[in-house]
Amino acid sequence: NKVIIDTEKSEIYISDENISLDVGALAKGYAVEKIAEYMKQNGMDGYLLNVGGNVRAVGNRRDGEKWKVGIENPDTENDEKPYIEYLEINDMSLVTSGSYQRFYTVDGKNYHHIIDPETLMPSEKYLSISVLCESSAYADALSTALFSMELENGRKLIESLTDVEAMWVTTDGQQKYSSKFKDYCIQE
Numbered sequence: 001n002k003v004i005i006d007t008e009k010s011e012i013y014i015s016d017e018n019i020s021l022d023v024g025a026l027a028k029g030y031a032v033e034k035i036a037e038y039m040k041q042n043g044m045d046g047y048l049l050n051v052g053g054n055v056r057a058v059g060n061r062r063d064g065e066k067w068k069v070g071i072e073n074p075d076t077e078n079d080e081k082p083y084i085e086y087l088e089i090n091d092m093s094l095v096t097s098g099s100y101q102r103f104y105t106v107d108g109k110n111y112h113h114i115i116d117p118e119t120l121m122p123s124e125k126y127l128s129i130s131v132l133c134e135s136s137a138y139a140d141a142l143s144t145a146l147f148s149m150e151l152e153n154g155r156k157l158i159e160s161l162t163d164v165e166a167m168w169v170t171t172d173g174q175q176k177y178s179s180k181f182k183d184y185c186i187q188e
Contacts, residue, residue, distance in 0.1 A: 024113070029095055029140025032056050036136070049136075053101075055094045056136045066090045068186070074100040074127035074169050084175065085167065086188040089132070095139035097147055098128035098169075114147045123147045126168055129154075132184060133164040142166070151176060 002016045014021065023030075032054045039047065039058065046059040048067050057067040067090060070083035087094065099112035099122065116123040129146045131139040142164065146154040151168060158166045158178045165181040 025144040026137050026141040028052070028054050029093070029135070029137040032093070032136040032140075053096050053098070054136050054140060057089045057092055057094075060090050068188075069094055070188070071096055071128075071130050071167065072098075074098050075173060076100055083188070084169070085130075086186050087132070087184040088186050089184060092132060092134055093136035093139045094130060094132050095136060095143050096128055096130040097140075097143035099123075100127060114144060116148045118148070124171065125150070126170055127173070128169045130167045131158075131164065132166070132181065133161075138164075 002014055002019050003012065003021070004015055005012050028051060032049055032051050033056070035049060036056050036058055044058075046062060048058075048069075049056040055069050057069070060066055066088040069087050069089060071085040071087070071094070073081050073084045075081075097114060099110070099114065103110045103112040103122075105111070112122045114123050115121065116125075126147055129143045131143040131146070133139050133142070142158075143166075146157070146166060146168070149157070151170075154166070154168065155176075155178060158164055165178045165184070167178070167181050168176040170176065
């Protein structure tokens with residue numbers, strides 16, 4: 001009730017100076033989706049947008065094949081395996097949220113940017129979570145939300161959604177999948 005939306009002026013403001021909004025959990029995905037919509041409306045097809053962890057495939061490649069995309073290995077020290085999965089997609093988004101790129105170190109401990117709402121500290125359940133669905137904004141929001149959920153609760157959520165799949169990488173490096181995620185995976 002402190003967020004005021006003035007539709008006539010196309011303005012939003014907050015009536016309490018002590019409140020702020022952080023749209024980081026979906027802003028990039030939303031922007032990618034808006035770019036894809038604009039390109040489609042202007043007759044463009046068959047392209048891949050890659051905006052730092054948010055990949056949006058529209059149509060197929062020029063040769064008619066699906067787009068091949070990779071999920072980065074969150075173990076950034078592993079030079080022999082830079083990607084942990086490869087997928088073929090079209091008309092879909094693949095969004096990965098992770099603890100391994102945006103962080104700072106204090107006394108030898110890394111603190112990343114995805115905050116657990118219960119502890120108010122960086123979530124320590126996963127190294128990365130990748131979500132596959134049509135909308136980059138939706139995938140962005142889901143990958144961030146799943147980061148603070150227990151694996152089984154996250155799986156239940158993903159399995160309850162239509163045309164949404166996910167892959168979790170646990171802190172010990174195990175890869176866990178929703179029921180149909182592997183259907184998109186290929187050997188590289």
